[in-house]
Amino acid sequence: MGPKMKSNGGKIAWGAVCKPKELLDLKIPHSCSWSWRKILQLRHHARHFIKHLIGNGIDTSFWFDNWSARGPLCLRFSSTILSLLGIDENTSMANFIVNNGWNFPPALLSVIPKLNSIQQPVPHRKDKLIWTVSPFDSFSLKHTISHLMDHGPLVPWYNLVWHTASIPRMKFNMWLAVQSRLPTLDSQAMVHHGNTCVLCGIEIESHSHLFFRCDFSAPLWEFIQARCRFYNYFLIWEDMILWISSRWKSNSPMNILRKISLSALVYHTWEERNNRIFRGNPSTQNRVLTKTSSPSTRLRCGGSLLHHRKLRLPELVSVLQVALVEGWVALGLYFL
Structure with missing residues (x-):
C-alpha cells in the first residue's frame, strides 16, 4: 500500500483511470513465459469460437462480444462510428431491448441494417456463452484441437x-x-x-x-x-x-x-x-x-x-x- 491520502493532496479516480480490459484485448507482455505467450497468440481463434446467445442482454457487450453472425462489431468497424452514433463502447445489448424486443436507433440501422434480422431476445433468461466448435456448447479440448488441425487423408500405417x-x-x-x-x-x-x-x-x-x-x-x-x-x-x-x-x-x-x-x-x-x-x-x-x-x-x-x-x-x-x-x-x- 502507498502512503495515506492527505486532505490537501491530489486524488486520482482509479476507477476511471484503470478501466478493466478483456483478456481477448490485452497486449502480450514482454516478460511473460513462452507457454503463456503461445496461449495469448491463439486468442484470435478463441474470439470466434465464443458465441453469446442473448437472453436479457445484460451480460453481452454490444461492441466487443461475439453475438452477431459476422463476429464482434469491434473487428468490423472503427470505434469512431460509436461516437458519431452517440453509443458508448461499454453499452450492453440490454440497452436496445424494449417491450421484449429490439429497439435499435434508426441511425444505427442505417449503418448495420442486418440488426433487424437477429434473433429476438428472451428477457426472462440470462445470456449464455457457448463454445461453437463443441457439440455440447461447452469447451472441449478434443473438439477444439480437431477443428484447428488440418485433416488430411488417413495414412495406411x-x-x-x-x-x-x-x-x-x-x-x-x-x-x-x-x-x-x-x-x-x-x-x-x-x-x-x-x-x-x-x-x-x-x-x-x-x-x-x-x-x-x-x-x-x-x-x-x-x-x-x-x-x-x-x-x-x-x-x-x-x-x-x-x-x-x-x-x-x-x-x-x-x-x-x-x-x-x-x-x-x-x-x-x-x-x-x-x-x-x-x-x-x-x-x-x-x-x-x-x-x-x-x-x-x-x-x-x-x-x-x-x-x-x-x-x-x-x-x-x-x-x-x-x-x-x-x-x-x-x-x-x-x-x-
Whole structure:
C-alpha cells in the first residue's frame, strides 16, 4: 500500500483511470513465459469460437462480444462510428431491448441494417456463452484441437502406430520412423558424424539399413518374426511398412503382439544407435533383445490382451505359446 491520502493532496479516480480490459484485448507482455505467450497468440481463434446467445442482454457487450453472425462489431468497424452514433463502447445489448424486443436507433440501422434480422431476445433468461466448435456448447479440448488441425487423408500405417496398446515413447518414435523422419546419418543434419552405421560399421546408415538390413538388427528382427509367426520379404523400409500395414489392420491378439514387438524393436535399436554415438556405451544384441521384451512392454501386451473383447480360446493359446517361448512370463501370468 502507498502512503495515506492527505486532505490537501491530489486524488486520482482509479476507477476511471484503470478501466478493466478483456483478456481477448490485452497486449502480450514482454516478460511473460513462452507457454503463456503461445496461449495469448491463439486468442484470435478463441474470439470466434465464443458465441453469446442473448437472453436479457445484460451480460453481452454490444461492441466487443461475439453475438452477431459476422463476429464482434469491434473487428468490423472503427470505434469512431460509436461516437458519431452517440453509443458508448461499454453499452450492453440490454440497452436496445424494449417491450421484449429490439429497439435499435434508426441511425444505427442505417449503418448495420442486418440488426433487424437477429434473433429476438428472451428477457426472462440470462445470456449464455457457448463454445461453437463443441457439440455440447461447452469447451472441449478434443473438439477444439480437431477443428484447428488440418485433416488430411488417413495414412495406411495409422493403426500400426496409433493403436491403443502402444507405449507412448515407442509410439512417438515409431511415428517418426514410419515417415523416415528419424535423423539418420545419411541426412545432411548429421553429416558431421560421418555416415557409416555405428552398429555394424560397414554400410551407410539409413532407415532401410537400420530397420532391418544391418548385421546388428537383422538377427533381432528374424527372431521377432519367428516368434510372432510371420515373415517379411522386403528390404526397403517404406515397402516393409506398407506390407505390414496392409496385413496387421485388425487388433487381433496376435496382431497386437506383433505391433508392440515391432515398435519395441525399432525403439531399442534406435536407442542403441544413440547410445553408441552420443555416450560411447555399446550393448550386445542379447541386451537389446532383452530390453525389447522388458517388463513395461510385456505388461502393456498383457493388459491389452486381457481386455480384448473378442479374445477366443484358440487365439489365447496361440498368443500364450508365443509369449512363453519368448520368455514373456509376465504376459502369461495375466491369464493363469
